[in-house]
Amino acid sequence: MKKRKPSLLVVDDTKTNLILVEKLLANEGYDITYANDGIEALQAVGKKRFDMILLDVMMPRMDGFEACRRLKSKEQTKDIPVIFLTAVADIDGISKGFDVGGVDYIIKPVKPRELKARIKTHLELKFLRERDVEQTQKDIVYTLGFVGELRSKDTGKHVERVAEYAGLMARLYGMDSEEAEVVKLAAAMHDIGKVAIPDGILNKPSQLSDEERAVMNKHTQWGYHIFSRSKKPILQAAATIAYEHHEKWDGSGYPRGLKGEQIHIYGRIAALVDVFDALGTKRSYKEAWSLEDIYAAIRTESGKHFDPKLVDLFVDHYGDFLSIRERLLD
Template identity: 60%
Template sequence: MSFKLKTILLFLAVSLIPYALTMFLVGNSFRQELYDAVTQEMNTQLHLSVERIDQHLLTLHNDMAFLAKSDIMNDVYTKDLDRRISNALLSKKNDLKIVGDFYLTDPHGMIIASSDFNTIGKTNRFKSFLSVNVYSTFSTQPIGILHVRYPVENFKRFFSNTQQRHYYIQHADGTTSLRPSLFQDSLKVSKTLKNAPDLTVVLEEKKEFAYRLLYKYELWFILFLLGGAVFIALAAYFIATHLIKPIMTLSNTAKKITRTRDYTQQVHIKRDDEIGELSRSFNTMISGMGHALNEITDLNQEIEETQREVVFTMGSIGESRSKETGNHVKRVAEYSKLLALYYGLDEEEAEMLKQASPMHDIGKVAIPDAVLNKPGRFDEEERRIMDTHAALGYEMLKHSNRALLQAAAIVAHEHHEKWDGSGYPKRLKEEEIHIYGRITALADVFDALGSDRVYKKAWDDERIFSLFKEERGRHFDPHLVDIFFERLGEFLAIRETFKDTHEAQE
């Protein structure tokens, strides 16, 4: 994270965090007050409705008790029972304006009087909401039971329902009645009826309606909060930017120097404080670094040139032990670079392969002269010894961290591997063989076949070309063979340019 960003964030933290925390506490307190106010208002409305219902139920109960004790109930013993008592019950029903019926049953459950004349004489099958015993005024013995069938629909007149708020009844078993609709997200308050403990009145309201003022407040609160935060953030940005502008000038100059490697650049900050002293020290340091870098660059170039000379010389030493000329390694180097470029390697990598390829036979320095310079073919044991030169060369070079010597180690190790996997020392095949090994293999064989050796005479070109075509996809990478024949003129030009001395004299 940049120093500029850290400074801005520090200013924001110092200013925004206390601001946001204060706003949050104030807003949360006000929000809770609104929540409580909404709940309190709903509880007040519910309480009023429940009080009216309870008062109505109490009146109903008192009226039934009065009827049960009235003289008319002695008509149970008279023949005009169904007329006088039933008319009285119907009159009471109409007075109370209820849905349902009053009815009187005998001790055996037979309806002997009812506000619904059609039920008289039938067995009671109704669920009683309230019931009161009727006693004879003569014998004080129970002569019947006065009931009222009182459906919950009677409570509707006490409810003031809207699309956003409604009342309903919840029974003791958890079922509900008179619920107009289901709200997906609602706020509820409830209260049990004193005079009907099995029933609970619930007032339900949509949250979006109940908290409409709260949501409006929250929207304005958020806008105010964001506005304040933006103002503080802008102020923090401008203050922080002004304070760290000299530091940013130093930083930008350092980045530009790193990108352009132009150490002549200087920063110009005219201040007498620590920042000014820092800028002057920075200019002195950059100037010194420029001189030092020039010296290091010169030294690196000298080291790289020396390294290339050493590698080429070591390659020449390896070839001279097997009585081969120094021009062999030069030709192999040129062939390798040409193949690398046409294969698709970039100029830098192709040049490195050119410098490394002379080391392909460095392992031969460890092969006994009797084997290395034997005229004619090797026997089995001599061939085994000779084939170890690839692994020996790799062991000599593999420990270096230098890219050039690492490339040379690969070349020394894999230039005798074959595309079909029949080569040595690891029997790698196809693209398991590093491209450096595949390129050097073709370059080395082409030059070796066209040059005299202690064990053979040079081949003519037609024989070499015929062999390359036969070994395409067996010994050599097919793509490299195609490149060789496509650019044959360039390879022959290199061979002619670096012809061995005795060949030139002939």
Template identity: 55%
Template sequence: MRLMHDYHNQFDREPGMKRELSPDQMLKVIFEYVAKISNEKQVDRILMLMADMGRQLVVADRCTLWLLDEQSGELWTKVAHGIPPIRIPAGTGVVGHSMSSGEDIIINDAYADARFNQEVDKQTGYRTRNIIALPIRNNDGDIIGAYQAINKLTSQGYFTDKDREHLGLAASYSGKALESALLYQEIEDTQKEIIFTMAEVGESRSKETGNHVKRVAEYSYVLARGMNMDEREREILRMASPMHDIGKIGIPDAILKKPGKLTDEEFNVIKSHSTMGYEMLRKSRRSILKAAATVAHEHHEKFNGRGYPRGLAGEEIHLFGRITALADVFDALGSDRVYKAAWPLERILNLFKEERGQHFDPNVVDAFFENLKDILEIRDTFQDTMPESSNGGADQ
């Protein structure tokens, strides 16, 4: 891999013009990136890797991967060298023409071609000289996206049919991985939609609002980030934490919706929702639902061992449960309900300081205070109105 190392150094650091890749260098670039792409499931990461591979193969200043959003009729990209995520109407711009026509396009004087939208350069201050674009197809031959490279960096200064071949190689080697990742994302999105729907059903039975589960999900994500969890784990928790009270589906209405204070016996029935939620979800092999089972089971455990249902203490409680516990309590105390007014923020903050190491994991409390600005923004973004009827026991 010494040759590849030398090439990266030359490409990234040498000022001025670049050289075309030798056949050996090209093979090494393809093998390096295809190995990474084939092991990646996240669409954003695959797009970035494909863009990097394409940029190196054709020695361009920038390379962007565009995907077609059939529902909105737009082309979108979340990763592009030097520019923020953008969306454009399908069929517009050079990349849109390439996808709508199914043809490869090489333009070596962008400003002389009517298909090029000069407004983008005006907004960014960038000067586009030449462009190459070609569609990416799935296994059925349908166009799902497109490669677009901008500004050739060699002394020749323009794209050729060889560049089209090289970019086509990148598309053919990585297109299947992209299609698989898009299918995987669709499955995850469907799973997420089902989870949120189930969570909202559970909360609505106890007269919570749909925004409660949204806020708990976002609070949990911010806290997980503050705990230095990796991105995949944060996303799993964000999708799992809304299911924390799914077991309330099994609680009788006479108890769940009782307007007054619960008896000890009734409160014991309420507490069973954590075990019922766990039993509902625990047999799933899906990572999100497995995490949801843990969250449902452990979000009422306390760091000092005085919670329920099992009296776990400290790190015996899964970190997902420790994080969701604080997120849920913060939202419950800070929200208006017909049976109680929201606590003032200062009162909640004082409680969390007092309960640090008692009810709550000290590290989660610290992450809460370190990220309080983001948490308050979430609270304000997903505000809700009071439900119309009461509930005396759901937040106990």
């Protein structure tokens, strides 16, 4: 999987300045987009994600200060570091730049080594902060997943394995590393709705009655309701997975009886990897299946329970799934 290039937005109303920056950064490994004023900059950030913005101060239609102020007022752009580029080195102007949310100032004419060093430094700081936030987010996600599993007495490392399987399957399916990570984290919360299921049903040591099964099946709806109000991508994905991981390719699943590609790809991935792990795990009401029987069952359910394309990927990369299983045995 190719590593994503850091993306920069360079905003300046003078063409020669844009050409100069383009030449200076040509071999630095950045994905660079150019804009001619503050209005174009705001339009650009609405279409693409940027890791940093180099922003001229004096521009027609909308100057750099106002553009930065607007960027910092929006949730989706407030954390993008902004470095001001200006020919004016007065203290008031520099102070104003920091007041509206800039992280640094570079005085024109730009010195190549200074430009490269400051971009690199602020990108490293941004990525460090993101890693800290990401790790905290991961910890919370896995904790939520374990909350759903703790009430079930015999699921062990089910949450971790399902998450790892889902991330692997997402990558095999062709998702980029960022989306695959979202699927991995969201899959850890696939059974969070079980927090609403009575213990007597959740941990019953024998098969459930029809009435009990109807109650158990509602964990998909509870899981959806827990996460569906959030606008965060991971929790939106978690809502989808919680709701759809018991749907089946042939339409015989629950809760909505979705069929084929009516089921979101996240749900189809979670359906397969959840069953793969569940069949190989001892539960209060069943013994663990052998790997041979699990493999045969998943192949048999291609086009019935599971998306045929995902089954093919599972078969072709079976050894990778087994490696995860062996690493995370209970």
